[in-house]
Amino acid sequence: MLTFARASLAALLMVSVAGSSAFAADPAPLKIGMITTLSTAGGYLGEDMRDGFQLAIDEEHGKLGGVPVQVIVEDDGLKPANGKQIADKFLLQDKIQLFTGIIYSNVALAVVPSVVEAGAFYVSPNSGPSQLAGRGCNKNFFVVSWQNDTPHEATGQYAQYLGIKKMVVVAPNYTTGKDAIAGFKRTYHGQIAEEIYTALDQTDYSAELARIRAANADGIYYFLPGGLGINFLKQFTQAGLKKNMKVVLPEFSLENHVIGAVGNDAEELYGTAHWLEDLPYAANKKFVTDYRAKYHREPTPYASQGYDTAKLIASALRAVNGDISKADAFRAALRKADFKSTRGAFKFGPNQYPVQDWYSMKVVRDPKTKKLGIRGVGKIMRDTGDVYSGQCKLT
Amino acid sequence: MSLALEQVLNGLQFGAMIFLIAAGLTLVFGIMGVINLAHGSLYMLGAFVSASAAVHGAPFAVAVLAGAAAAGLAGIVMELVVIRRLYGRDHLDQVLATFALILIANDGVSVVWGKVPLPVDVPSALAGTVSLGGFIYPAYRLVLIAAGLLAALGLYLFIARTRLGMLIRAGATHRETVAALGVDIAQLNTVVFGLGALLAGIAGALLAPILAVQVGMGEQILILTFVAIVVGGLGSIRGAFVGALLVGLVDTLGRAYIPVLLKPVARPEIADSLGGGLSAVAIYVLMAVVLIWKPRGLFPAGSR
Numbered sequence: 001m002l003t004f005a006r007a008s009l010a011a012l013l014m015v016s017v018a019g020s021s022a023f024a025a026d027p028a029p030l031k032i033g034m035i036t037t038l039s040t041a042g043g044y045l046g047e048d049m050r051d052g053f054q055l056a057i058d059e060e061h062g063k064l065g066g067v068p069v070q071v072i073v074e075d076d077g078l079k080p081a082n083g084k085q086i087a088d089k090f091l092l093q094d095k096i097q098l099f100t101g102i103i104y105s106n107v108a109l110a111v112v113p114s115v116v117e118a119g120a121f122y123v124s125p126n127s128g129p130s131q132l133a134g135r136g137c138n139k140n141f142f143v144v145s146w147q148n149d150t151p152h153e154a155t156g157q158y159a160q161y162l163g164i165k166k167m168v169v170v171a172p173n174y175t176t177g178k179d180a181i182a183g184f185k186r187t188y189h190g191q192i193a194e195e196i197y198t199a200l201d202q203t204d205y206s207a208e209l210a211r212i213r214a215a216n217a218d219g220i221y222y223f224l225p226g227g228l229g230i231n232f233l234k235q236f237t238q239a240g241l242k243k244n245m246k247v248v249l250p251e252f253s254l255e256n257h258v259i260g261a262v263g264n265d266a267e268e269l270y271g272t273a274h275w276l277e278d279l280p281y282a283a284n285k286k287f288v289t290d291y292r293a294k295y296h297r298e299p300t301p302y303a304s305q306g307y308d309t310a311k312l313i314a315s316a317l318r319a320v321n322g323d324i325s326k327a328d329a330f331r332a333a334l335r336k337a338d339f340k341s342t343r344g345a346f347k348f349g350p351n352q353y354p355v356q357d358w359y360s361m362k363v364v365r366d367p368k369t370k371k372l373g374i375r376g377v378g379k380i381m382r383d384t385g386d387v388y389s390g391q392c393k394l395t
Numbered sequence: 396m397s398l399a400l401e402q403v404l405n406g407l408q409f410g411a412m413i414f415l416i417a418a419g420l421t422l423v424f425g426i427m428g429v430i431n432l433a434h435g436s437l438y439m440l441g442a443f444v445s446a447s448a449a450v451h452g453a454p455f456a457v458a459v460l461a462g463a464a465a466a467g468l469a470g471i472v473m474e475l476v477v478i479r480r481l482y483g484r485d486h487l488d489q490v491l492a493t494f495a496l497i498l499i500a501n502d503g504v505s506v507v508w509g510k511v512p513l514p515v516d517v518p519s520a521l522a523g524t525v526s527l528g529g530f531i532y533p534a535y536r537l538v539l540i541a542a543g544l545l546a547a548l549g550l551y552l553f554i555a556r557t558r559l560g561m562l563i564r565a566g567a568t569h570r571e572t573v574a575a576l577g578v579d580i581a582q583l584n585t586v587v588f589g590l591g592a593l594l595a596g597i598a599g600a601l602l603a604p605i606l607a608v609q610v611g612m613g614e615q616i617l618i619l620t621f622v623a624i625v626v627g628g629l630g631s632i633r634g635a636f637v638g639a640l641l642v643g644l645v646d647t648l649g650r651a652y653i654p655v656l657l658k659p660v661a662r663p664e665i666a667d668s669l670g671g672g673l674s675a676v677a678i679y680v681l682m683a684v685v686l687i688w689k690p691r692g693l694f695p696a697g698s699r
Contacts, residue, residue, distance in 0.1 A: 196654070
């Protein structure tokens with residue numbers, strides 16, 4: 001009986017092995033696993049990223065770098081445990097070897113280590129946590145957006161450049177918020193009049209606004225992504241504080257959706273970004289035009305990151321002719337970053353995080369349409385990587 | 396001193412808005428015994444409808460009325476279709492069903508309006524600030540305080556002085572007796588539910604100009620609302636009023652003063668982040684203290 005069981009098990013195994021090799025011979029599309037945040041208040045970030053990514057695939061009529069691809073999208077609901085479950089299903093059940101999509105770093109930190117340990121690739125369109133940038137870097141982990149600290153370093157630099165003497169800084173009381181303020185203070189050397197930490201689910205900021213008024217500063221920086229920042233900015237403006245304070249923001253708090261949601265309160269805001277709608281590069285012009293035409297809404301940094309991520313993957317898929325089982329060749333091709341980024345110059349640092357330029361920007365009213373929009377002002381940092389890359393020993 | 400006064404006003408304003416939402420929630424619980432998690436969805440609907448009315452050029456007052464009416468109607472439909480089947484059932488069933496309503500409402504709203512937050516400007520007449528002897532205060536927030544207090548007064552008069560209000564009070568404590576006297580309890584329930592929804596809709600519409608009008612905004616405020624009605628005593632309007640103001644004041648004053656008080660005793664970076672953390676739990680400490688002192692809340696339904 002036992003031998004029979006063994007024999008049938010062996011037969012089953014052989015059939016399944018034969019089966020899988022038969023599938024490999026098929027010109028089935030290459031599966032890309034996209035774990036992203038589509039529900040909750042942060043859902044529109046994932047939506048923009050996904051749509052930007054899809055735009056690059058549509059350009060090639062269902063292919064990336066000439067290789068047919070199938071993107072399987074799952075919503076993590078902003079919960080690390082969900083993200084991990086989806087990743088396990090993608091790895092074991094769907095046999096996916098190429099991952100992307102995560103917006104929030106808490107989800108990324110739950111997912112990325114198990115994905116890269118399984119030998120699969122993860123190309124990040126948004127989250128760039130410090131834990132995976134220094135000693136924790138991995139040869140199969142690539143970040144197309146930025147290291148999480150850098151947007152805030154750029155903003156600090158700009159506040160410094162604008163000559164603001166005394167700043168109030170505001171962030172939610174959790175790891176990413178504290179990292180943001182640390183990043184800001186790394187490049188801003190004026191006086192910090194008040195450092196305010198808020199709750200992540202806070203809607204009313206009146207108490208903080210009274211503290212800000214009492215601090216008597218001439219500038220404010222806040223890292224309050226998505227809806228938090230919209231709430232804050234509306235209440236800040238109504239409190240009449242904008243008259244005496246320059247508002248200098250990282251790109252998360254100053255993108256087209258935020259401007260759309262706060263209306264006229266967006267006037268006279270300053271900020272920094274790694275990508276701008278009006279950057280004069282051919283790749284960017286094409287992206288902005290096509291994105292508006294297809295989705296009937298204004299592009300955001302998240303959309304451009306999704307698009308750039310797809311373009312990077314396309315360049316590497318072309319180099320290995322779609323065969324990502326040649327992991328070394330695929331990795332080398334990704335590392336080359338041989339694609340035209342919407343943001344201009346792009347290369348990877350030693351930890352496979354970006355080295356890129358950062359732009360300063362301002363919200364201005366278009367003289368013709370009377371609508372508020374973001375305009376680039378200049379470059380605030382050039383060829384900038386991150387402070388953790390020195391600790392990464394990849395080669 | 397003026398800063399303290401300003402913070403007290405901030406707390407009152409926050410509390411007044413929590414009360415508008417809490418009133419409906421506590422009525423529905425007190426009279427029908429239903430825990431309605433989807434109450435925040437009605438608040439969200441009020442915000443969205445008034446935001447889109449404003450986008451289409453409606454004056455502010457009309458937009459608020461539209462939001463309130465939409466939430467009220469949605470509440471009545473919700474009662475007739477779903478909640479009605481939950482009376483007398485286990486609280487767990489109610490939580491499950493109304494949680495499903497949250498998911499449906501969130502997805503429904505994102506299908507209709509999209510995931511991107513909607514823009515609402517403060518009406519220009521109220522957009523400025525007023526000087527209140529020593530400090531300046533946003534005019535719109537004064538309007539919110541007034542609106543919240545007016546709603547509380549109106550609700551008090553309605554419950555205490557009208558026939559329908561009397562039935563509602565009676566229904567909260569002596570449900571069977573009221574039914575035996577020939578009052579159509581089912582109809583009374585629908586009216587109460589609609590009224591609660593209407594108040595939540597008003598809160599959503601009034602807060603739309605100072606908040607991000609987006610999917611999921613209902614759940615953010617729902618937790619505070621539950622804390623307010625637990626502190627005040629389930630099922631009691633007076634309790635909801637006191638509870639909401641207490642929660643508003645404790646939350647606001649906590650955020651304003653805990654970090655400041657910690658400054659002299661801790662290093663600045665620790666004081667700031669510890670202060671942020673402590674003020675976030677201040678209302679839960681309040682709730683715990685009240686429950687130890689009065690396990691049924693400050694003014695439980697039916698108490699004298």
